[in-house]
Amino acid sequence: MAQTSTARPPVDSDDLWEVAAALPIFHTLTYRLPEALQKKARVGCLVRVPAQRRVVMGYLLGPAHEIPKAAIRPIQAVADPLPRFGPELVPLFRWLADYYQYPLGEALAHLIPGGAASAAPRTERWAAWQPQPSSIEPPRRLSPKAQGILEYLQENGPASCKALNAIFPNCSPILKRLEARGLITLENREAWRDPLAGHPLAPTEPPLPLSPDQEEARAAVVEGIESRTFAPFLLHGVTASGKTEVYLAAAQATLDQGRQVLVLLPEIALTHPVAVAFRRRFGDRVALLHSGISPAARLEQWQRLAAGRVDIAVGARSAVFAPLPRLGLLVVDEEHDPAYKQEGGLLYQARDVALYRGKLAAAAVVLVSATPAVATYYRAQEGTYRYLNLSRRVTPQALPDIHLISLKDHRAGRGLPVISTPLSAALEQTLARGEQALLFLNRRGFAAAVFCLVCGQVIQCCQCSVALTYHQSRDRLTCHYCGYEESVPERCPQCQSTALKRYGLGTERVEAELQKLLPQARVARLDRDTAPHSGRALKVLENFAQGNFDILVGTQMISKGHHFPRVTLVGVINADQHLFFPEYHAGERTFQLLSQVAGRAGRGEAPGRVLIQTFQPEHYVFQAVKSQDYQGFVQQELRIRRQSGYPPFTRLALARLSGTPADTVARAAARLTAALKKAIAREENLASLIRVLGPAPPGLAKLQGRFRWQLLLKSYGRPPLLQALRLLRQLWSPPPRSKIDLTLDIDPMSLF
Numbered sequence: 001m002a003q004t005s006t007a008r009p010p011v012d013s014d015d016l017w018e019v020a021a022a023l024p025i026f027h028t029l030t031y032r033l034p035e036a037l038q039k040k041a042r043v044g045c046l047v048r049v050p051a052q053r054r055v056v057m058g059y060l061l062g063p064a065h066e067i068p069k070a071a072i073r074p075i076q077a078v079a080d081p082l083p084r085f086g087p088e089l090v091p092l093f094r095w096l097a098d099y100y101q102y103p104l105g106e107a108l109a110h111l112i113p114g115g116a117a118s119a120a121p122r123t124e125r126w127a128a129w130q131p132q133p134s135s136i137e138p139p140r141r142l143s144p145k146a147q148g149i150l151e152y153l154q155e156n157g158p159a160s161c162k163a164l165n166a167i168f169p170n171c172s173p174i175l176k177r178l179e180a181r182g183l184i185t186l187e188n189r190e191a192w193r194d195p196l197a198g199h200p201l202a203p204t205e206p207p208l209p210l211s212p213d214q215e216e217a218r219a220a221v222v223e224g225i226e227s228r229t230f231a232p233f234l235l236h237g238v239t240a241s242g243k244t245e246v247y248l249a250a251a252q253a254t255l256d257q258g259r260q261v262l263v264l265l266p267e268i269a270l271t272h273p274v275a276v277a278f279r280r281r282f283g284d285r286v287a288l289l290h291s292g293i294s295p296a297a298r299l300e301q302w303q304r305l306a307a308g309r310v311d312i313a314v315g316a317r318s319a320v321f322a323p324l325p326r327l328g329l330l331v332v333d334e335e336h337d338p339a340y341k342q343e344g345g346l347l348y349q350a351r352d353v354a355l356y357r358g359k360l361a362a363a364a365v366v367l368v369s370a371t372p373a374v375a376t377y378y379r380a381q382e383g384t385y386r387y388l389n390l391s392r393r394v395t396p397q398a399l400p401d402i403h404l405i406s407l408k409d410h411r412a413g414r415g416l417p418v419i420s421t422p423l424s425a426a427l428e429q430t431l432a433r434g435e436q437a438l439l440f441l442n443r444r445g446f447a448a449a450v451f452c453l454v455c456g457q458v459i460q461c462c463q464c465s466v467a468l469t470y471h472q473s474r475d476r477l478t479c480h481y482c483g484y485e486e487s488v489p490e491r492c493p494q495c496q497s498t499a500l501k502r503y504g505l506g507t508e509r510v511e512a513e514l515q516k517l518l519p520q521a522r523v524a525r526l527d528r529d530t531a532p533h534s535g536r537a538l539k540v541l542e543n544f545a546q547g548n549f550d551i552l553v554g555t556q557m558i559s560k561g562h563h564f565p566r567v568t569l570v571g572v573i574n575a576d577q578h579l580f581f582p583e584y585h586a587g588e589r590t591f592q593l594l595s596q597v598a599g600r601a602g603r604g605e606a607p608g609r610v611l612i613q614t615f616q617p618e619h620y621v622f623q624a625v626k627s628q629d630y631q632g633f634v635q636q637e638l639r640i641r642r643q644s645g646y647p648p649f650t651r652l653a654l655a656r657l658s659g660t661p662a663d664t665v666a667r668a669a670a671r672l673t674a675a676l677k678k679a680i681a682r683e684e685n686l687a688s689l690i691r692v693l694g695p696a697p698p699g700l701a702k703l704q705g706r707f708r709w710q711l712l713l714k715s716y717g718r719p720p721l722l723q724a725l726r727l728l729r730q731l732w733s734p735p736p737r738s739k740i741d742l743t744l745d746i747d748p749m750s751l752f
Contacts, residue, residue, distance in 0.1 A: 237390030239599025259328025400608030448504025565604030
């Protein structure tokens with residue numbers, strides 16, 4: 001076992017292989033491949049290798065390019081002879097580990113589905129009718145059941161024996177006799193779990209005619225695909241402008257060239273309708289990849305892609321690593337969505353990984369959004385991406401009318417109404433016309449906090465520095481970060497007062513208010529409490545689309561990608577919620593959320609209306625939402641960021657220390673920051689390009705029982721940032737006998 005160096009001169013020995021072992025190390029290892037395993041070994045195979053005094057799993061990356069000086073140990077076993085990825089993905093994985101400063105072997109252990117499980121495909125028995133030559137007399141003396149099986153196979157084509165048994169019970173002996181007489185054939189076929197079961201395996205929908213704007217965008221993307229060079233695009237289109245149809249048409253052109261397609265969506269609930277659209281257009285050429293399907297089904301989908309049996313992959317964030325060796329088109333839909341940023345383990349940004357993968361594959365990459373990220377739009381305007389614009393809806397309906405409701409003018413006595421008088425009246429009118437409404441509030445639960453009126457104490461989580469959220473349906477206080485729960489105390493833990501007050505509101509409270517205000521309305525709620533998994537969320541959305549509910553109350557799960565033709569009213573309960581969050585992109589996030597949820601209104605025959613409740617109607621973000629002026633908002637946002645030195649004008653990296661006890665973590669953060677500043681000052685090429693801010697505790701200073709401190713690196717360019725991060729890793733050494741971890745977050749989505 002030995003470390004490989006960055007230099008890769010050729011080596012004559014064919015039995016030395018490079019392995020990315022699942023270990024917390026930043027280099028790969030070299031092993032000898034025994035002769036008995038050489039026929040099984042290929043790039044991407046899962047292997048078992050010795051590491052010090054234990055055995056770990058790893059992936060073969062290819063023949064070693066350097067003979068290490070240390071003794072070379074043999075690979076013990078090829079755990080799975082079917083490769084999970086091909087040679088074309090190895091450069092992407094190397095870049096990923098280097099850019100995000102994460103051990104390559106550990107990264108692959110998390111990113112590649114299946115773990116140590118064998119990927120040997122399952123098989124099942126199939127029967128097929130065997131046509132008989134005209135010279136052979138037709139079969140006689142067949143039982144009614146045998147005759148029925150033959151007629152079924154003639155009319156419907158081959159069928160699995162399992163399916164035949166469901167139609168003709170206990171038919172296995174009959175099938176064997178029919179095979180012996182040469183009337184049918186029996187064979188083993190690959191069996192796979194279909195996440196899109198219920199939708200036809202053959203194409204059922206022809207392409208829709210494109211508008212002139214759509215055709216212009218399609219032609220540009222197809223030109224990029226045909227160039228066989230890296231071609232990045234930003235497809236910016238208002239809601240209901242037909243962006244999906246553009247990339248469906250581009251996908252057809254990609255397949256016609258014998259290349260493959262990858263489509264990413266930010267949330268599991270959005271992957272299913274897009275995958276169904278691709279299934280209807282392209283049949284069984286589509287694989288679906290996300291964590292909501294079972295591990296076995298996900299592994300089978302991955303395996304079918306790796307074997308080349310399907311050439312379209314639709315999925316959530318981690319599908320960006322799908323094994324597609326002939327990739328011609330990558331689509332990142334809702335590219336602005338923060339869900340593309342992985343929150344734990346390897347903190348990668350799937351949109352950026354998709355761009356780099358497209359560069360390696362010489363493919364077209366289409367970033368799609370009605371509200372592009374500010375940094376994405378800036379790069380398109382600078383010419384880094386080609387800009388494509390769909391400024392009109394493909395339906396005859398205009399964009400919805402948007403109105404701001406000043407909550408300062410609609411107080412209910414000494415309190416504040418959850419649903420203001422104008423919004424209440426609009427809801428009544430909408431229901432009277434037999435139409436539907438969406439109410440948006442990006443906070444679940446009944447009350448945001450419980451506090452004491454006497455001493456002001458807020459009931460907080462014992463493991464995280466956040467207020468516990470009150471859930472009325474369970475009559476419990478819950479932490480949405482770690483899951484801790486407790487009953488509502490009768491007295492204040494601080495002063496023993498009984499004057500405890502519930503403050504703030506969540507979707508559960510909105511639902512309760514609606515039931516009092518409009519008792520005849522059929523109300524549904526969609527958040528992580530009512531839909532903890534994707535299957536439940538899809539069921540709620542399907543029921544609402546079918547008209548089984550009048551009003552849907554929800555969090556950001558309802559804000560984008562959904563098409564509800566009967567929705568004519570959208571109400572935003574608390575638009576200020578994200579605006580003053582301590583993040584440099586709080587205004588951008590607020591604008592995107594409000595614009596996206598507003599786009600759900602008026603997509604059918606009736607016009608749409610949006611009512612936004614806010615205390616700050618004069619704020620530039622809300623004025624831009626009201627006038628639907630994306631360009632005006634971006635220009636204002638860019639001016640602010642240029643002045644304060646935030647992306648896209650700088651690159652950011654966050655180094656976070658977490659552990660116990662609190663004072664030890666604080667001292668370790670201070671020492672690391674001081675050492676890093678000194679090291680950067682000594683490097684002439686870094687001193688003027690890197691700023692180190694901190695250390696300071698984040699807004700969430702304690703999480704799951706661990707205290708947190710962080711320092712922020714601002715850089716003018718990627719290379720100096722990576723150089724500074726490598727210095728930081730060299731300087732980091734946890735205090736003796738401490739339990740402190742260092743996490744690096746490159747291009748962080750949250751500084752909280």
